[in-house]
Amino acid sequence: MNDSFEILRAECEACTRCELHTTRTNCVFGTGNENADILFVGEAPGDNEDKTGIPFVGRAGQLLDQYLYAVDIPRESVYIANILKCRPPKNRDPLPAEEDACIDFLRRQVKLINPKIIVCLGRISAMRLIRPDYKITREHGEWVRKGNFLITAVYHPALLLRDPRRKEEMLVDMKKIKHELDRIKSERN
Numbered sequence: 001m002n003d004s005f006e007i008l009r010a011e012c013e014a015c016t017r018c019e020l021h022t023t024r025t026n027c028v029f030g031t032g033n034e035n036a037d038i039l040f041v042g043e044a045p046g047d048n049e050d051k052t053g054i055p056f057v058g059r060a061g062q063l064l065d066q067y068l069y070a071v072d073i074p075r076e077s078v079y080i081a082n083i084l085k086c087r088p089p090k091n092r093d094p095l096p097a098e099e100d101a102c103i104d105f106l107r108r109q110v111k112l113i114n115p116k117i118i119v120c121l122g123r124i125s126a127m128r129l130i131r132p133d134y135k136i137t138r139e140h141g142e143w144v145r146k147g148n149f150l151i152t153a154v155y156h157p158a159l160l161l162r163d164p165r166r167k168e169e170m171l172v173d174m175k176k177i178k179h180e181l182d183r184i185k186s187e188r189n
């Protein structure tokens with residue numbers, strides 16, 4: 001099959017694979033550079049994302065923007081998506097069945113973008129994309145190679161809003177990501 005972002009987005013917007021379609025305002029497909037070197041993957045849309053159809057536009061998203069700015073990675077240069085494309089009621093954690101129903105959209109996004117680096121935003125994303133028993137407090141910022149991809153996880157920005165003491169560690173991790181990005185770019189040139 002010749003997949004494309006247009007096909008995928010249309011399928012996502014019409015998706016009824018789990019119950020979350022009954023409560024969504026918008027499907028939050030993903031946004032950014034479709035040829036990005038870095039793909040950021042969060043957990044699931046929140047209220048602002050559900051209303052706008054764009055990932056990471058609420059308070060957590062604004063904090064993510066600040067980190068991207070701090071390490072000089074333009075938001076427009078990356079792609080941002082989530083494990084779930086629809087908002088779980090009251091922002092509860094995704095159910096395993098919802099992740100199973102939705103994950104194929106992310107797999108196809110990864111194939112289309114073919115990023116060099118995948119950054120999991122938070123433990124839910126890391127447990128799905130790195131290892132089910134991933135421990136974010138112990139392992140954040142470490143690199144894992146999976147096939148063609150270098151994968152890491154950082155704290156979810158929503159966690160940093162609740163626990164600002166972890167912000168310094170987040171900055172260190174984001175600097176590591178920028179360093180790796182620069183290395184990949186310089187190898188290409």
Ligand code: URA
Pocket residue numbers: 042043044045046049054055056057058060061082121158
């Ligand atoms: N939290 C997420 O994990 N994703 C979003 O898009 C917004 C908040």
